Amino acid sequence: MYNTRYFYVLFLFMCLNHAMCFSQNKSITITGLVLDKQTNQPIEYATIAVLDNQSKKAITGSITTQDGSFSFPTEASNFYIEISFMGYTTKTINNFKTANHTINLKTVLLEQALEGLNEVLIQAETSQTVFKLDKRIFNVGKDLSASGASALEVLNNVPSVSVNIEGVISLRGNQGVQILVNGKPSVLAGDDGSTLGIITADMIERIEVITNPSAKYDAQGTSGIINIILKKSENRGLNGSATLNVGVPNSNSFGLSVNKRTEKFNLFSQLGFGIRTYPTDFESINSDLSTNTTITNIGDSEFDEKFANILIGADYYINERNVLTLSGSYAYEVEDQTAASVFHQSNASNTLTDSWNRDENTEATNPKIRYELQYKSDFKRHEDQSLIISALGNYFHKDQSSEFNNITTFGDLDDFKQESRTDYRLEDYIFKLDYTHPFIEHYTLETGSQYTINKVSNDYAVSNVIGGVWVEDPNLTNIFDLNQYVFAVYTTAAYEANKWGFKLGLRLENTKMNTLLEATNQTDEQNYTNLFPSAYTSYKVTDDFSLQLGYSRRINRPSLRQLNPFSNIRNNYSISEGNPDLQPEYTNSYELTSIHKFEKLSFSMSLYHWYTTDVVEYITVFENNVSISKPENVGSNNTIGFEANGKYSPLDWLTINGDLNYNYFDRSGLFESQSFDFKGNRWSATLTSKVDLPADFDFEISGNYNSKYETLQQKVSDMAFVDLGVRKKLVKGRIILNLSVRDVFASRIDETTTTQPDFYLYNSRQRGRFINFGVSYGFGKGEAMQFSGQRR
Template sequence: MYIKLHKTIVILLFFLGCLLINAQNSTIEITGKVIETDSKLPIEYATISILDSGTNQPITGTITNENGVFSIDVKASNFYIEISFLGFTTKTFKDFKIENRKINLKTISLSEDLEALGEVLVRAEKSQTEFKLDKRIFNVGSDLSATGAGALEVLNNVPSVNVSIEGEVSLRGNSGVQILINGKPSVLASADGNALGTITADMIEKIEVITNPSAKYDAAGTSGIINIVIKKSDKKGLNGSVSLNAGIPNSNSFGLSLNRRTEKFNLFSQIGFGLRTYPGETESINRDLIDNTEISSLGDSEFDEKFSNFLIGTDYHINDRNVITLSGSYAYENEDQSSQQNYIGLNRSNNTVTDAWLRDEKTQATNPKLRYELQYKKDFKRHKDQSLLFSALGSSFKKDQTSNFINTTSIGDYADAEQNTRTNYELSDYTFKLDYVHPFLEHYTIETGSQYVINQVSNDFAVSDFDDGVWVDNTDLTNIFNFDQNVLGLYTTAAYENEKWGVKIGIRLEDTQIETLLETTNEKHSKNYTNLFPSAHTSYTISDNFSLQAGYSRRINRPNLRSLNPFSNIKNNYSISTGNPDLQPEYTNSYELTSIHKIGKASLNFSLYNRYTTDVIENITEYADDISISRPENIGTSNTTGFEVNGKFSPANWFTMSGEFNINYFDRKGVFETEIFDYTGNRWTSSLTSQFKLPLDFDLEVSGDYQSKFKSLQGEVYDNLYAGLGLRKKILKGKVILNMSIRDVFASRINQSETVQDDYYLYNSRKRGRFVSFGVSYGFGKGEAMEFSGQRHR
């Protein structure tokens, strides 16, 4: 019995072994690499399908890795292979060689299928906007992410957001918008270059637009916030953009941006350098209405700047819920400025010229800039929106500047004169932030956090007069100004939100400490104030196409360094401006009611707003001996009520029109040194931009902007009308872009103001003129070809 059982087991084991050997021999390994036909770059996430030859039903499948490589085992004998990727032609393999149970397809090239892509876009998930309390969320669907578009093209599809051909982003017609990446500042979103072009549409999950920030954000506020949320699991290999630009006057620059994404790292870098020239024409009139005399000036200037910058950074994904960002940037600028101002003294009683002289200026400066940041973000398993964010940012800026002024008299008794100014300026800023978001009970969310900001400034300023062959310091104008400001902020917000309705309230506490010191004269000023800044927002979604939002926030406007710095600007020594170390901050209560409409292919926003501001900062001008001295002061209150409408309309795929209209009425009340400054007035602004997609991949953009004349504290500011034009040509399926832009087409942008008082009259104007630029950009990998603007940023 034992022997029979033993034989049976041996036989079973023998047959089992044969089956295993046979199974192993029937397994076939299929390998290969998938690339794009034009760029020869690997295609990640391409689909490899193994299908039954008889039934055409799928047997198994896989996808390519970040290098476009795939490997798959098949246990079948009658099959064929399909290689596919969204928007590309599909390749089928039915005849292949099997060598040693292996099929090596080697390198498979896929080319774009524009017709198939068009069909996919019709059926694909559409991008759409959600209305959430204090923000709007634009979810990026397949209609955009499958097109290979870049971040700027996605932004241009967001209601209330407009992106010019030059790459300038504006929100509701205002270009002073702050762009965040995943809720935090990033060099990728810096306006100094084109690193944003390395972010592609299929990397973006959603875009959040905040027009009235809550207590979570700085009480000093911004004109709006755009937050670009990147998909966590995205791995896109190497993206980049390189551009070369030339302009008249000089606007010559070269820029290179690189972004390398792997499973753990996102490495980004940028290098840029160039030369910029800013010409200017100025005119001024100082008229004494008592003595009936006048001093006028007319001149031109040219500001040349050579610049270079470099940045590098990385996001390190420790795991799916923890990421660290470390980045740094360095820039260096070399400035040369020259101007010539012709002055004329006039006796208006008999209309005769009494004096005439030329004031010649030569200025040189160097500006090194350094910025660095460390950030850590943690997401929690408990809830997808629960997060902790810590960030530490630092920056420094230095200016070493010298100016030489020479007065040469041609008529009259004024002696020739020469002056020098010297400026050694150092600025250091440090910001530390901690933010925590905690959702609970399905519809409730609490946010809390803190921020500490340190600003340190030292300005060593000297004015010297050339007297009897010797340079002599002007002690009235020479000093060292030190400014230190520390702001501690703490905030908490609580929100309830369901599918239709939501409310969010918050409170922010900010403690500000300021110390200023004029070292030479030992003049000290200290300020310490603590303020509460409440906010409240609510929204109600009536339908998918109509929503109402209402908001309130209290804001603060702290005097900037230029307003506090007591040193005089003597470029025009008959029209002098100076700061005021005694300035107090402005406080504003801001109310806003907005309706948001989506009507077919149009989106419209209507807003009513009211802003009540106390301790309003205005420039007060005093006049004596033909010299006007302007100085900022806190003067009274301002109550402004306004109406704003902005919208975007795309009646056809080839045409988009966006515009903004804002009108407000203000009531000013104030007293300064017994003089009453009560007045009312209004002002309005309007802008319109039309974008056309022309045949042969040409894009045309035409824009116009108008700012009305309005009353100021002591006079009026003139109206302003200007236009812009841009033309762009895409080649090689958008990988290369040629562009031309004209800013201020008719050279009509002239900043003019006049001051009208009983005993004197002042007029000042400045004109920059027309700017024409040409550029070529190339995007590689999945990067977007876009212009490296090379604009000046302070």
């Protein structure tokens, strides 16, 4: 029996040994090709993983080569295959055939991942708006009328947002809006709105409109926050695009965007240079109603700028959960502005008494530097748990000089010359820490802090020729320094399930600010601490109908332009200056939004209410035919508004997008014993139609209307204008031709009138029609039209 047992044991051992030897010799080769389903382009560095069917753990694997192919051996016998890549939906393969010790998966197509569950799309073919719990995300598409345009033109296409001819941005008609770039303040979004022109339409990935920002965000901006997110490709390998633009008025530029993604690094860069011209026609009337003396001014100006900008940066993937990002950008602009205007002065009998010409020649250089270091860590316990630490620096310097020459053509006024110089420097430093911690199920806690340093110095002087010698005017010459420090801490708690969600938050901010006029040693200091609560809730009634309710408290600190007391002497009879004693505005904001989806129609409607105290308004005083406008804190403002925007696709080849905003306001204020109580309303509407034509042609036309409205002293006229564009795709979208016409009928005119008991003022400005033609080419896995290189 012992021998028999020994025989069976020996036989079993021999069989197992033979099976193991056979298994070790039976190596299987897995091969295939991975392509992007949409573009049919190869995906480099995609991961091919072989996983055990029982334990679900990885056994072996490989990555794709530059042409998307892969081939590697495995000795596994009970497994399945997963193919994945960042930004794409993972594909799992359980059924495959083995032939001649080879598994040939042939061509595997990966689809780009769609993120953001429980979101509602309002637009699709061009740009699209996504509604989230506390913000709306405007994903920037290839809108035809924005071809070759700047961020300012793109913002004009975003629902709820409008931009006037001077680059001043309003959200639902309120200028108290904070502009961020990639979630942080930037010199590109400073007081001078035109600086946003360094950002072009093709550089923008999406724009976030946050009408009721949560406590996580900086409390600055009474009407909310607009966050411009720039593109940064994550595609593996070498990708990019190049764009050439030409236009009338003069608009020539070249842009290049290049991205290289490897296993450990993502290197990204953008380069642009060009020249632009902005012609402007203007007219003003100053009437002294007590003496019936009138001064009119009619003229035109031409603003030319040459620019070059470069951005470079790198993401370093320390491991799969930790990323370090370092980026920097440099821009340099050379500005030349010439203006020629004619002044006429008439008396009470409307008889001409004096005439003179005033010519301007302005030159300026503007270097801009921005640098950022960011560390992000994701945690293993939850995919949404993260820690972000960042440091950001901004620097801007304007060196400007202007010469003004007055030549009398009628009357006995003396000829005279003036000049002004500006040496302006700005430094911003922002240090942030944000931590997100999901817990239990559907709950998330956020906490963090931010410290912001703003330093500004403006050395300004005005000189007149006296006795053939330039002499500085001490009343218009000084150095203005501003230092502001804001420290903030916040926490939010959120619950978000399939049907219902809420988010509560509280932010504490301490602000220290001091200003100094060096020549007169005039100082002003402010130190105040505020709490800013926020609350949101949303409920999905059905898959096609949702409701959102939100509240936030906001602050609008005075900008440098509002604080700087220096006068603008471009027109000696229409002067604006700042007020160093200006106090911040405070707003309580409430909003109720409904979101609807139908088969061919989707839209949203919002009711909102703002209550603002210490409202900043420009007050104009008049003396000796000179109007001086200065910001003051005047009372409170109650605003109730309604907004609707949506998309309708009645046919496969036709898409219509619309936006309507109406608000009614009740002002109450007292300034220097004068009552400024009044009521009014304003509304705006935009309607855009996109038509898909045969032969890969697209056509788009957009109509815009802004109603007339009143401020404390002014009446602002209504405005209507039309934009259109045509696009042609070539080589499967690799090459794109664009023709755009902005303000087709040259009807976009900014016009204001001020009527008071003792004076009357009229001002108008117009820039006219802009025509642009662009050619874009995308290479690698990049798309055409990523970056145009244009300044504005």
